[in-house]
Amino acid sequence: MISGVIFRVAAVAVLHSAGVAFAQTPPLAPREVPAKTIPVPNTVSPELQQIIAQPLRTAWNTPPTTPEGWKELAESIRAAAAPNVEAMRARLKVTVEPGTMAGVKIYTVTPERVLPENRDRVLVQIHGGCYVLNPAEAALPEAMLISAIGGYRVIAVDYRMPPEAYFPAALDDAMSVYKDVIAKTDPKRVGLIGTSAGGALVLEMGLRAKQLNLPLPGAIASGTPMSDSTKTGDTFYTNAMLDNVLVSTEGFCDAAAAFYAKGHDLKDPLISPIYGDMSGFPPTILTSGTRDLLLSNTVRVHRKLRNLGIDSFLQVYEGQSHAQYGRDDRIPEVREAFSEIGTFMNSHLKK
């Protein structure tokens, strides 16, 4: 299917996209963009318009400065989310069963009806929250969405977070669960799904599985991944102060990633997977939005995978800031995004 000529050209392209940054000597002139007033687009559903119209996240530029401060923030967000998570669970008609697997806290999410072709398949979901936020039930919305919309059984991993445990605890916990799952289920029937830090973690799991000579999963869904925590990526600048969720690299998410890293090199591919060797990765679907601070770090992963010849599908949503594609099941574009992810998993996981 891929011809000699085409393949040769693709191989050339790989060289420049291997995650290397290129020095600028001398530095090139930046673009001066004037202040702008940007209307809420009328090209998205009324439900999504309300989300886009929300002001910049409160206190985006005053992240906690102490471990206790981070823990308090995580707890307050969790407590605020809890009733919404339960309401979403009820609407989506999924059951949620807390438990442990390989010593790691998990939730098993089961849809009203597991699709027949998914009976022997399972998804492992790794939540987002900049490696520091969304413990316990706050981890669940994405797992519930893909369970209900895709008709999958999902294991949601409630991994350890700072200040209890720093890098690589989150990845270690995710890998412990993965190893347990693939001991019982053909890895080709196992899909990984995550958003933001979770979107990075599912890529890091692929890299770690390669290091450990473990079989890779059958497919990966990486949503707006924190694929580069070194403040590198064009939309960190172009979408700054426009994305109403992450707002800016000077905001809480980069501070949280540094808190998780605890001095570890942020360019380690197990924190910034864009710098890892993704050859051999399974089919991977990537999701982002046009206002997403991590749009660049989503498309960089997409290009990297494609240049390795990997089946990778990109979906980008009009007007959405970071991770808004998973915001609420009542938003049509959220159902649309998870329908794509479910379809992708369905096409690529072994029957």
Next chain:
Amino acid sequence: MISGVIFRVAAVAVLHSAGVAFAQTPPLAPREVPAKTIPVPNTVSPELQQIIAQPLRTAWNTPPTTPEGWKELAESIRAAAAPNVEAMRARLKVTVEPGTMAGVKIYTVTPERVLPENRDRVLVQIHGGCYVLNPAEAALPEAMLISAIGGYRVIAVDYRMPPEAYFPAALDDAMSVYKDVIAKTDPKRVGLIGTSAGGALVLEMGLRAKQLNLPLPGAIASGTPMSDSTKTGDTFYTNAMLDNVLVSTEGFCDAAAAFYAKGHDLKDPLISPIYGDMSGFPPTILTSGTRDLLLSNTVRVHRKLRNLGIDSFLQVYEGQSHAQYGRDDRIPEVREAFSEIGTFMNSHLKK
């Protein structure tokens, strides 16, 4: 492959993405984004960095105001491009043969080696330039790139433009050539490719073929299409003054589209194809960049096609403004983009 549950959800999603704009009553608060200094990203090749570093297009906000002014602009751009086009032709080792087909001026572009699987296939290329620019050899770069990189024989259509001929002359000429081509070649072996106005025209050709009960082509490559000439699409605002090619909806391209339309409704799907019924379209690849003023109008087409169940692939390039993916064959990301397009065509056109 697509299950009942997933399909039901996808069908719901279709309703809101059918190209309808949603009123805001009352209007929602816009986002006030401060002035920003945006560095040239180091996440792209040095060659592309030079393109990104270029200042905003000269005279972007003083489009011609008379038919003669447009013609002079088109001629001056053509004359300036001519030596570069010839140099690119020599580097890419393609031959270019001018001719006519069904009374329309064309060029036949032939690569050094037509790939064996492409022997009975042909691509029809429709150039960009806001419906008004890039006559004669200025139409050729995209045709030469896909010919050389994909190993295809390409018919480049040098359609009539204002002030000689207004809407729908460009589309009529493109359709005349298409009809002639499919009289000799199985339509499933024919691919359409175009960028910007050409990206819109290849979609308009699909819509027009449906109206005329003509068979559709086997695949379409629509690059950063002018899919909505009504100044609708979020990145018209978010990427304004950042995209150094189109710069702003207040710039020359929207003025040129209005000049082409000559009073015709800009919401006509044959000018703004996002408003057309794309059901039954063949596999379609879409290309854009993170700084592209038409990123929204690219992803809106992608979502529209996907919600109709059509095999559609999106590629978005880091840091690129409008149509820079076809700027110069010596830019690695340009070879990468056309390699993707060639691979996509190769996968979907009938052997």
